[in-house]
Amino acid sequence: MRFSSKILLTLFGLLILAGSMGAAAFAAPKAELWPRWQANDPQSSIRVDHSAWAKFLDNYLIVSNSGTANLVRYVGVSPVDKASLAQYIAELSGVPMSKLNRTEQKAVWINLYNALTVNTILDHYPVKSIRKISSGWFSSGPWDLKLVKMEEIELSLNDIEHRILRPIWEDNRVHYAVNCASLGCPDLQPEPFSAENMERLLDKAARDYVNSPRGVDLAGGKLTLSSIYDWFQVDFGDTDATMLAHLRKYAVPALAEKLKRYKGPISYQYSWDLNKG
Numbered sequence: 600m601r602f603s604s605k606i607l608l609t610l611f612g613l614l615i616l617a618g619s620m621g622a623a624a625f626a627a628p629k630a631e632l633w634p635r636w637q638a639n640d641p642q643s644s645i646r647v648d649h650s651a652w653a654k655f656l657d658n659y660l661i662v663s664n665s666g667t668a669n670l671v672r673y674v675g676v677s678p679v680d681k682a683s684l685a686q687y688i689a690e691l692s693g694v695p696m697s698k699l700n701r702t703e704q705k706a707v708w709i710n711l712y713n714a715l716t717v718n719t720i721l722d723h724y725p726v727k728s729i730r731k732i733s734s735g736w737f738s739s740g741p742w743d744l745k746l747v748k749m750e751e752i753e754l755s756l757n758d759i760e761h762r763i764l765r766p767i768w769e770d771n772r773v774h775y776a777v778n779c780a781s782l783g784c785p786d787l788q789p790e791p792f793s794a795e796n797m798e799r800l801l802d803k804a805a806r807d808y809v810n811s812p813r814g815v816d817l818a819g820g821k822l823t824l825s826s827i828y829d830w831f832q833v834d835f836g837d838t839d840a841t842m843l844a845h846l847r848k849y850a851v852p853a854l855a856e857k858l859k860r861y862k863g864p865i866s867y868q869y870s871w872d873l874n875k876g
Contacts, residue, residue: 627830628757632766635752638697645699647707649791651687652714655680661876662789666811669786670876671717673724681721688714692747702794705768709792712759712777715746717787720780720873728871729780771834771845774827775804783813783825783870802849809849813870817857826869839865 658680661670676684691711696704716729719741723732734743734755745753764773778787785808792800808814808825816823828835828842836842847855 628761630761630765630834633758633762636696636763637767639701639704640698641700643698643700643703645695645703646794647691647694647699647703649687649706649710649793651683651690652710652791655684655687655714655717656787656789656791660787660789663786666813668782668784668813668874669789670874671720671780671787672876673717673720673873674875676721681718684714684718684721688718688747692749694749696749700794701768702797705764706792706794706797708759708764709773709776711747712756712764713787715756715759716778716780719744719746726873728873730871765834770801771831772801772805774831774834775808776801778874780874781870782872782874783868784874785814785827787874805849809846810851810854815846815850815854815858816868817854817861820863821866822858822861822863823866823868826867829867 659672659676661672663669688711691707691714694707696707699707719732720726720729726732729741730739732741733739734741742757743755745755747754760773760777764777775785776788776792778784780787785804788800788804790796790800812818814825814827824846828846832842835845843858843861847858850858
């Protein structure tokens with residue numbers, strides 16, 4: 600097939616434009632339920648082992664105590680530990696998801712999402728941003744790649760987040776739990792999610808992000824929020840007022856009081872730079 604120079608120049612121009620628009624070009628998918636994954640067993644006592652993921656986090660996650668993002672030592676991951684991470688993902692793919700209770704399912708989906716994201720970065724490392732990993736023509740990011748098969752069904756990161764986690768649980772704290780390997784993203788937590796720590800860890804993740812300038816910045820009397828609150832505002836409230844009420848719930852008292860009094864415009868920011876340490 601032969602393309603004219605005009606068509607090639609147009610395609611090249613579109614690629615340059617898409618790559619230069621940054622966070623503004625990110626189109627947030629809607630939450631659209633995939634009914635297949637609603638099946639669960641409320642009486643199930645099955646517990647999934649996430650010790651391999653815990654070990655990986657212990658070895659390679661650099662935890663920040665200053666409000667900056669937790670970082671991953673991608674460059675330091677040994678071939679043995681890379682293989683162990685891939686094996687952990689393979690073991691999760693064999694979990695009888697439909698036979699788990701709801702909370703156990705939620706933990707598996709979150710840990711699987713995060714492990715797949717880290718593994719995808721390792722597969723393409725060195726890379727400056729996750730958005731440099733393409734899912735296909737005119738795509739920016741790996742979110743539509745089919746990365747794992749669960750119960751004989753191929754799944755992408757977008758499937759897990761937007762067709763399973765968001766619509767089934769309708770818990771906006773999920774946005775603080777899933778990590779996109781970027782400095783602007785809520786932190787990759789230093790421990791796996793589990794049925795036992797779910798509520799504690801989700802609340803911690805929300806507090807950590809809201810009280811960091813990556814999530815909420817009121818410097819100079821102007822309010823700048825993470826673009827997550829713009830992209831997914833439907834999950835945090837239909838209006839700016841309800842979104843700010845959500846933020847106050849997790850903000851420290853001083854910040855909560857400032858948010859309560861704030862009446863000005865809201866701007867948004869996000870860094871797609873890789874969370875590498």
